Amino acid sequence: xxIVPALxxxxxxxxxxxxxxxxxxxxxxxxxxxxxxxxxGRLPALTAITVFEALKGFEALASRLAGxxxxxxxxxxxxxxxxxxxxxxxxxxxxxAIAAYSFARLSQSERNKHWCDLMTxxxxxxxxxxxxxxxxxxxxxxxxxxxxSHPLLYLAIWKS
Amino acid sequence: xxxxxxxxxxxxxxLTASRLVGSPVTITQPDSGxxxxxxxxxxxxxLKAPIISLRPAHNAVxxxxxxxxGVRVVLSVEGTLIEGKDRLQPEQANLRxxxxxxxxxxxxxxxxxxxxxGLATEKVQCQVPEIGLDLTMSFELxxxxxxxxxxxxxxxGYRLMVIERATGTRFTLSESxxxxxxxxxxxxxxxxxxxxxxxxxxxxxxxxRATPMWLSQLTPYDRVAFRKxxxxxIAPQLFGQPIALGPATVIIERGKIQRPAxxxxxxxxADGHPVDLEIQSCDGRVKYEFPEAPHLPANPWDPTVKALVxxxxxxxxxxxxxxxxxxxxxxxxxxxxxxQLVTARPELTEDGFLDDHAREND
Numbered sequence: 001x002x003i004v005p006a007l008x009x010x011x012x013x014x015x016x017x018x019x020x021x022x023x024x025x026x027x028x029x030x031x032x033x034x035x036x037x038x039x040x041g042r043l044p045a046l047t048a049i050t051v052f053e054a055l056k057g058f059e060a061l062a063s064r065l066a067g068x069x070x071x072x073x074x075x076x077x078x079x080x081x082x083x084x085x086x087x088x089x090x091x092x093x094x095x096x097a098i099a100a101y102s103f104a105r106l107s108q109s110e111r112n113k114h115w116c117d118l119m120t121x122x123x124x125x126x127x128x129x130x131x132x133x134x135x136x137x138x139x140x141x142x143x144x145x146x147x148x149s150h151p152l153l154y155l156a157i158w159k160s
Numbered sequence: 161x162x163x164x165x166x167x168x169x170x171x172x173x174x175l176t177a178s179r180l181v182g183s184p185v186t187i188t189q190p191d192s193g194x195x196x197x198x199x200x201x202x203x204x205x206x207l208k209a210p211i212i213s214l215r216p217a218h219n220a221v222x223x224x225x226x227x228x229x230g231v232r233v234v235l236s237v238e239g240t241l242i243e244g245k246d247r248l249q250p251e252q253a254n255l256r257x258x259x260x261x262x263x264x265x266x267x268x269x270x271x272x273x274x275x276x277x278g279l280a281t282e283k284v285q286c287q288v289p290e291i292g293l294d295l296t297m298s299f300e301l302x303x304x305x306x307x308x309x310x311x312x313x314x315x316x317g318y319r320l321m322v323i324e325r326a327t328g329t330r331f332t333l334s335e336s337x338x339x340x341x342x343x344x345x346x347x348x349x350x351x352x353x354x355x356x357x358x359x360x361x362x363x364x365x366x367x368x369r370a371t372p373m374w375l376s377q378l379t380p381y382d383r384v385a386f387r388k389x390x391x392x393x394i395a396p397q398l399f400g401q402p403i404a405l406g407p408a409t410v411i412i413e414r415g416k417i418q419r420p421a422x423x424x425x426x427x428x429x430a431d432g433h434p435v436d437l438e439i440q441s442c443d444g445r446v447k448y449e450f451p452e453a454p455h456l457p458a459n460p461w462d463p464t465v466k467a468l469v470x471x472x473x474x475x476x477x478x479x480x481x482x483x484x485x486x487x488x489x490x491x492x493x494x495x496x497x498x499x500q501l502v503t504a505r506p507e508l509t510e511d512g513f514l515d516d517h518a519r520e521n522d
Binding site for chain 2: 002010038060071074075079
């Protein structure tokens with residue numbers, strides 16, 4: 001039932017905020033990705049929830065514009081390519097059980113605000129990964145409500 | 161989990177030159193052992209590989225050269241025959257890496273070379289002066305995921321080479337390497353090279369013995385405490401071989417013994433039988449010290465391997481650049497307002513509906 005710092009050997013998933021920083025070419029995120037690649041020979045994984053969030057953004061744009069123009073379609077294609085270049089961890093039965101435990105113990109407002117983060121944590125834990133994020137406090141809150149089966153969440157804080 | 165190391169279908173896919181400039185090649189059987197030169201700008205690396213065979217085909221020539229033991233480079237050049245059909249004007253070419261060995265070194269060399277070629281953004285030069293071959297080729301960039309796969313194969317091959325040299329063992333890679341063997345190779349590599357290292361482990365298992373020393377060393381049994389355990393003899397199995405690493409010390413800052421009463425009863429037997437201790441590390445980290453682990457020799461590698469080992473930072477930099485470019489391309493053509501919308505985090509409203517605008521890129 002605790003948050004602990006990720007170590008060099010900890011496999012990580014990218015939280016959506018870190019993915020967004022990377023898409024915005026934030027230097028500290030690029031450096032962290034480079035260092036991770038050097039250690040592990042692969043990118044940090046994505047969770048199915050982060051993939052949902054990334055694709056939902058383009059669907060929201062398509063909904064607003066009544067379709068995507070060539071510019072937006074090009075960026076969507078790049079997003080799909082980035083997803084295909086990554087290991088995507090699924091929301092499976094084990095993740096569902098972890099998420100159920102934590103979800104039931106958060107307040108209503110925390111559920112509303114952090115449900116994607118909660119699902120990210122559940123998927124990461126179920127696949128033996130930690131989370132790379134810039135929102136330490138949000139994940140610390142979720143980390144207070146981890147089940148006995150997965151009592152530790154490894155957290156890497158990637159921010160400038 | 162299984163990590164494919166040498167799968168049925170080779171991952172060493174041919175690299176096809178998308179652009180090629182070259183002078184006519186004389187199709188002749190060259191003297192045995194004349195070299196093929198390969199230079200990849202941007203990488204501090206030049207290959208000089210003795211030619212094994214030169215095989216003329218219809219409007220083509222296929223040259224095989226030995227890169228290292230068990231690793232070949234195969235250059236296929238197609239074009240138009242000129243000047244009495246013994247000279248070929250190159251028009252297309254492809255290059256592929258072939259493995260006919262199953263040793264870690266083969267894997268390391270082949271994966272490194274393939275990664276270098278897959279990340280080459282500038283023109284690659286290939287020469288066999290004795291037959292007038294002088295090609296300047298631009299290759300399509302390999303998908304970053306394939307290069308990433310090569311870097312992992314390279315890393316595993318290198319770790320196994322280090323273990324072989326330090327411990328005098330010898331491995332052959334079968335069709336696939338299990339996840340357990342990959343994890344063992346990682347652990348042994350750090351024990352040999354770093355000798356003292358910290359791993360993220362929530363519940364390590366420490367091999368103890370039912371002796372008075374262990375009985376007293378584990379107090380207090382019933383609460384979280386600093387644990388410095390040893391000497392412990394850890395000999396991980398790698399491809400079925402136990403690898404002796406010498407006596408180790410296991411340090412857990414905040415460790416809690418699992419099933420303490422049962423463990424205590426077993427240790428009190430004091431008959432020396434093995435007892436596996438499971439200890440919960442409350443901060444998820446365990447430090448291992450292997451002061452007497454075997455050492456690598458002072459200069460373990462020949463110039464070929466050393467040159468390929470030294471490419472590591474450059475390979476990571478180049479691959480990271482590829483991934484950074486791809487990540488940036490996901491927003492490159494959008495307006496600032498569109499970027500905000502596309503990267504907005506979904507929240508639930510009090511009514512339980514998704515709200516796209518609640519946390520726009522906070």
